[in-house]
Amino acid sequence: DGGITQSPKYLFRKEGQNVTLSCEQNLNHDAMYWYRQDPGQGLRLIYYSQIVNDFQKGDIAEGYSVSREKKESFPLTVTSAQKNPTAFYLCASSPGTIGETQYFGPGTRLLVL
């Protein structure tokens, strides 16, 4: 089955800890995205990547880091600098960029202990 997978489904972070959220796609899509969703708010773009080994900051990149070493993988690290990390994190991918539909993975819910 083709699709986007995210793991884990739930993640707990302790104070001062960095955590990494996994996103993998087997759709052969060039572009990948990370969004954050808070209750009652729209999705906000954290980082995006249009091609392997290249990525750009979105609207709320502070406290996050990413890598794109393989076309199918785009992991997101939530660093200790992100003071309010509790949210629903969504990974998406699209075949290309301009005007292309973005398809979402199932999401990871991050909670702070």
Next chain:
Amino acid sequence: QKEVEQNSGPLSVPEGAIASLNCTYSDRGSQSFFWYRQYSGKSPELIMSIYSNGDKEDGRFTAQLNKASQYVSLLIRDSQPSDSATYLCAVGYGATNKLIFGTGTLLAVQP
């Protein structure tokens, strides 16, 4: 700042009625428009995409776009209780296909 506005709802309609969901956007240069459905606790799933002025129909769903008025809507005919969800409007801009999302409209279809 680019913005996408939606009425948060809830929009309550009886089963079998037409649900009308509306969205306005601020960037006149936007070229791609999307409607996603999101069930509680789940990720968004694509309902419709639209790129040109006018109507686009897919089954019970019709998307309408008016670029002059910076307005996009989604009509759901013969609404079913299973349509009860939050509907997100997303607008794409720029060569990077960045999407700006509205906060979503909660639709409740009453049996």
